[in-house]
Amino acid sequence: MAASLIQKTESASFYAGIAPQRHVEVRESLVNDAERERLRAQGYMQLDHVLAPGSCEELAACVEHLVEAGVPPVFAFVYDAFWDLFDAIARGIGPPLGRTLQVLPDFWVWRVTAAKAEGGWSPHRDYRSAVVRGADGFADRLNVWVALTDAPRNNACLSLVPRPSDTAYPNLEVDPCAGAVDLPVRAGTALVWDANLLHWSNPADPNAKPRISAAMTLERATTVSARPSSFQERLDTVAMQIVRYEPYNLTMSPELRAWARAASALRQVRSRAARVVPR
Numbered sequence: 001m002a003a004s005l006i007q008k009t010e011s012a013s014f015y016a017g018i019a020p021q022r023h024v025e026v027r028e029s030l031v032n033d034a035e036r037e038r039l040r041a042q043g044y045m046q047l048d049h050v051l052a053p054g055s056c057e058e059l060a061a062c063v064e065h066l067v068e069a070g071v072p073p074v075f076a077f078v079y080d081a082f083w084d085l086f087d088a089i090a091r092g093i094g095p096p097l098g099r100t101l102q103v104l105p106d107f108w109v110w111r112v113t114a115a116k117a118e119g120g121w122s123p124h125r126d127y128r129s130a131v132v133r134g135a136d137g138f139a140d141r142l143n144v145w146v147a148l149t150d151a152p153r154n155n156a157c158l159s160l161v162p163r164p165s166d167t168a169y170p171n172l173e174v175d176p177c178a179g180a181v182d183l184p185v186r187a188g189t190a191l192v193w194d195a196n197l198l199h200w201s202n203p204a205d206p207n208a209k210p211r212i213s214a215a216m217t218l219e220r221a222t223t224v225s226a227r228p229s230s231f232q233e234r235l236d237t238v239a240m241q242i243v244r245y246e247p248y249n250l251t252m253s254p255e256l257r258a259w260a261r262a263a264s265a266l267r268q269v270r271s272r273a274a275r276v277v278p279r
Contacts, residue, residue, distance in 0.1 A: 006259050009071055012231050018065040020081040025052035030092035030190075039097070040137040043163035044183075044193035050089065051146060051188040059085070060148040060187075060212045063111055072252055073109035074241055076214065078234045082109070083227055086216040089144055089190060097138050099220050103227055105237045106217040108245060112156040112201065113210040120156050120201020121248045125172055126217065131196045139194040140220035146190045148212040153202070156211040157184040158191060160199035170196035239263035 008014050027050055035045035051059075059081060063073045076082050086103045094101040112120050131141045151157045163169055165179025182202065183191055193199065195217060204211060228234045242252065242260035 005070055005253070005255060008069065009075060009256070009259070010235060014069070015075075015078050015231075018062060018069070020058045020062045020079055022054055022058040022081075024059070024081050024084045024088065025055045026050060026085065026088035026092065027052075028092065030089065031096040036096055039192065039194075041164070043139070043166075043197050044160055044191065046183060046185065047093070047190040047192065048186070049188055050092075050190040051085065051148075053188060055085075056148050056187045059214070063109060063148065063212050064210075067111055072242075072249075072256065073111045073212070074107070075238055076109045077107055077238055077241075078231065082107075082214060085146065085214070086144060086218070087227070089146075090218050093142075093144075093192065093218075098134075098136060099138070099140070101142070101218040102221040104217040104219050105226050105228065105240065106244075107215060107241060109212075109214045110201075111210045111212050112204045114204035114206040120158075120204070120211075123198055123200040124248075125170060125198055126195045127170070131170070131194060132220075139196070141195040142192055142218045143195050143197075143199075143215060144190055144192050144218055145213060145215040147185050147187050148214060149187050149209065151185050151211050151213065152208075153182055153184040155205040155208040156201050156203065157182055158199060158201055159183065160193060160197050163194060163197060166198055169198075172198070236263055236267040239267070 030047050030050060031045070035047060039045040059076070062079065062081070063076055066073055066075055083103065086107075090101040090103055106126075110120060126143060127141065131139045133139050145158065159180050159182050161178065161180050167178075185191065228237050239260040242249070242257065243264045246257060
C-alpha cells in the first residue's frame with residue numbers, strides 16, 4: 001500500500017491524467033489605492049475577484065482529484081497552473097507597490113474539513129526574523145493566500161493580527177486574540193500580508209464543504225526566478241515543503257514524510273555535486 005502511494009506520487013503519467021485543463025485567468029488590475037494603503041499601514045490587504053470562477057473550480061477540482069487518489073493537496077504544485085497563478089499575482093501586485101516580485105519555492109495547499117479531523121494551521125509566523133521593509137513601509141517578503149472555494153467566517157476563514165496591534169512583532173510570543181481580525185472571503189479572493197504577521201486558520205464547519213486554498217511566498221526580486229521547470233525539480237520542491245512544514249501536518253502519512261526527507265536529502269547531494277568545479 002505504501003509503496004504504491006510513493007510510486008503514484010513519483011509518476012508523471014499519474015499527474016497527467018488529472019491535470020487542470022483550463023488556462024488560469026487572473027484579473028490584470030489587482031491593487032487599488034485603499035488596499036495598497038492598508039498593506040502599508042496594517043500589514044495586509046484583501047484583493048477580491050483575483051481569480052475567475054472557472055479557474056477556481058478547475059484548480060479546486062484538481063486538488064479534489066489528488067485527495068481522492070490518496071495524494072496530499074500540496075502535490076498540486078507539480079502543475080504549471082498553480083505556479084502560473086502566483087506568477088500572475090506577483091506581476092499584478094508588484095508594480096503598484098513599486099517592486100518587482102518573484103515567487104519563492106515556499107508554498108502549501110489545503111483542503112480543510114472537520115469531518116476528517118483536519119484543520120488549518122495554528123497561529124504562526126512564516127519568518128521569525130524581521131522581514132526587510134523599504135522606506136515606503138512595504139515589506140519585501142509577502143505571503144499570498146488564494147481561496148479556491150468560499151472561506152466564510154464559520155468555515156476555516158483566516159485570521160491575523162494587524163501590525164499596529166501586534167506588540168510582539170516579529171516574535172511569536174503574542175496573544176493571538178489581541179487585536180485579531182477575521183477575514184472571511186469568497187472563492188477567487190487573494191489575501192496578501194507581511195510574511196512576519198501572526199496568522200492562522202479558524203476551525204472548519206463539520207457540515208460544510210471542504211475549504212480549499214493555496215498559498216505561496218513572494219519576495220522582492222534579487223535573482224532569476226526560482227520556479228522549477230522539470231517534473232523532478234517540482235517533486236523535489238514539494239518534498240522540501242513537506243519537510244519544512246512537517247510540524248503542521250499531523251495527518252500526513254509516515255511513508256510520505258519519510259519519502260520527503262529522503263528526497264530533500266538527495267536534492268541537497270545533487271546540488272552540492274553540481275557546484276563542484278572539475279580541475
